[in-house]
Amino acid sequence: MSNMAQVEENLALVENYKEGLFRPEDEIALNKVRAFFLSRIKADCSGCGYCLPCPAGVDIPKNLLMFNQYFLFEGQDAKDLSHKLYHIEVATEKMAKNCLNCGECLERCPQSLAIPDFLAQTADLFQTLES
Ligand code: SF4
Numbered sequence: 420m421s422n423m424a425q426v427e428e429n430l431a432l433v434e435n436y437k438e439g440l441f442r443p444e445d446e447i448a449l450n451k452v453r454a455f456f457l458s459r460i461k462a463d464c465s466g467c468g469y470c471l472p473c474p475a476g477v478d479i480p481k482n483l484l485m486f487n488q489y490f491l492f493e494g495q496d497a498k499d500l501s502h503k504l505y506h507i508e509v510a511t512e513k514m515a516k517n518c519l520n521c522g523e524c525l526e527r528c529p530q531s532l533a534i535p536d537f538l539a540q541t542a543d544l545f546q547t548l549e550s
């Protein structure tokens with residue numbers, strides 16, 4: 420499994436975690452993992468996709484996943500890798516830079532995330548490697 424796939428799997432596990440599914444000791448461990456993830460990431464996106472479709476074609480959950488991943492790992496090598504992965508894994512027409520700030524996604528997000536604001540930050544963060 421690739422590093423990216425592992426990150427996606429871990430984030431899904433943490434985001435979809437439900438109380439009562441695990442033994443008490445497992446819940447304690449999972450709560451620690453969840454707290455760690457939440458302390459690092461910027462957008463608490465579950466990847467549910469309810470915000471889609473976006474009229475501008477932005478893949479909102481994918482962009483937010485990549486945005487969070489950038490902050491998940493420390494060290495310049497990890498940051499550089501995040502930049503590269505963004506441009507490999509997100510098609511140009513689905514990138515955050517295409518957001519029109521129309522606001523249609525806002526009312527659909529069960530997490531009440533400020534999606535256009537996060538996408539603007541995502542576009543700024545990853546624009547340095549534009550081809
Ligand atoms: S605000 Fe941006 S991401 Fe949200 S629906 Fe409009 S164009 Fe798409």
Ligand code: SF4
Pocket residue numbers: 463464465466467468469470471479480483527528529530531532534
């Ligand atoms: S609806 Fe909200 S939580 Fe779900 S994928 Fe979209 S931004 Fe993330």
